Amino acid sequence: xxxxxxxxxxxxxxxxxxxxxxxxxxxxxxxxxxxxxxxxxxxxxxxxxxxxxxxxxxxxxxxxxxxxxxxxxxxxxxxxxxxxxxxxxxxxxxxxxxxxxxxxxxxxxxxxxxxxxxxxxxxxxxxxxxxxxxxxxxxxxxxxxxxxxxxxxxxxxxxxxxxxxxxxxxxxxxxxxxxxxxxxxxxxxxxxxxxxxxxxxxxxxxxxxxxxxxxx
Numbered sequence: 001x002x003x004x005x006x007x008x009x010x011x012x013x014x015x016x017x018x019x020x021x022x023x024x025x026x027x028x029x030x031x032x033x034x035x036x037x038x039x040x041x042x043x044x045x046x047x048x049x050x051x052x053x054x055x056x057x058x059x060x061x062x063x064x065x066x067x068x069x070x071x072x073x074x075x076x077x078x079x080x081x082x083x084x085x086x087x088x089x090x091x092x093x094x095x096x097x098x099x100x101x102x103x104x105x106x107x108x109x110x111x112x113x114x115x116x117x118x119x120x121x122x123x124x125x126x127x128x129x130x131x132x133x134x135x136x137x138x139x140x141x142x143x144x145x146x147x148x149x150x151x152x153x154x155x156x157x158x159x160x161x162x163x164x165x166x167x168x169x170x171x172x173x174x175x176x177x178x179x180x181x182x183x184x185x186x187x188x189x190x191x192x193x194x195x196x197x198x199x200x201x202x203x204x205x206x207x208x209x210x211x212x213x214x215x216x
Contacts, residue, residue, distance in 0.1 A: 054185055056144050059105050062198075063137035064098040067116060068159060070128040077125035077168040087128060088158040094121050101137065104183065125168035130159035131202070141189065141196050148195035160200040166216050169207060 070092050087093075098116050133139065139150045187201040207214040 054189060057105065057141060057185075057189070058145070059103050059140070059142035059147075060185060060189070061101055061103045061138075061140045061142075063101045063134045063139060064116075065132040065134040066098055067096045068093045068130045068132060069121060069126055070130075071122055071124045071126055071171060072168075073124050074170075077127055079168060080127045080162060080166045082128075082161045082163050082165070085158075092127075095132075099134070104185070121171060124171055126171050127168045128161055129202075130161045131200075132159045139198055143195075150189075150195055151192050151197040154190075154197055154199040160202060162202050162204050164203060166204045166207075167214070169214075 070087055071094060072092050096116060133152070133155055135152050135155060139152055140147055141150055142148075182203040182205050184201040184203055188199055189196040190199050191197075204216060207216060
């Protein structure tokens with residue numbers, strides 16, 4: 001869980017306890033993301049990665065370049081739409097540099113979620129989250145003890161977004177939210193020859209604000 005994060009603006013933080021910010025867990029099985037605000041000027045975001053593999057898969061290694069959060073003014077927020085390409089290159093994204101290879105299988109379940117770092121965010125509403133992969137690096141799978149390179153032609157160049165609509169998430173000062181995200185490897189790994197094609201699927205499964213469930 002995330003330790004309390006003390007900062008003036010919003011901070012995307014990779015700690016290990018809930019509190020003081022938004023945190024994101026991307027998991028194949030289940031991932032958790034908590035959102036909480038630091039004062040009135042912004043919210044704190046913490047990103048963690050976790051996963052669970054398909055049968056006979058003992059490693060799924062991706063090279064994550066960054067994790068991005070899209071935040072707009074609360075009075076301009078609209079529900080998230082994965083097909084809304086108009087936001088892909090706008091100036092509302094805050095980006096956390098990660099630049100590391102991550103074995104998703106090594107981070108199964110909440111207790112093994114991987115903390116990625118801290119990122120300042122403005123106050124407002126979160127309308128999308130995405131992961132950016134460095135496709136110049138190998139993205140690999142180990143199945144039945146054999147390593148192979150995944151095909152990545154289906155990975156969006158603009159980043160891997162939550163792939164379904166969801167209501168904008170409050171990132172106002174004083175709020176504390178927890179969000180569950182599922183990186184669904186059963187859908188994300190498509191058999192292709194002797195390996196897989198990576199077709200990433202991220203699902204938002206649960207949101208709590210101040211301890212109460214929020215309708216998605």
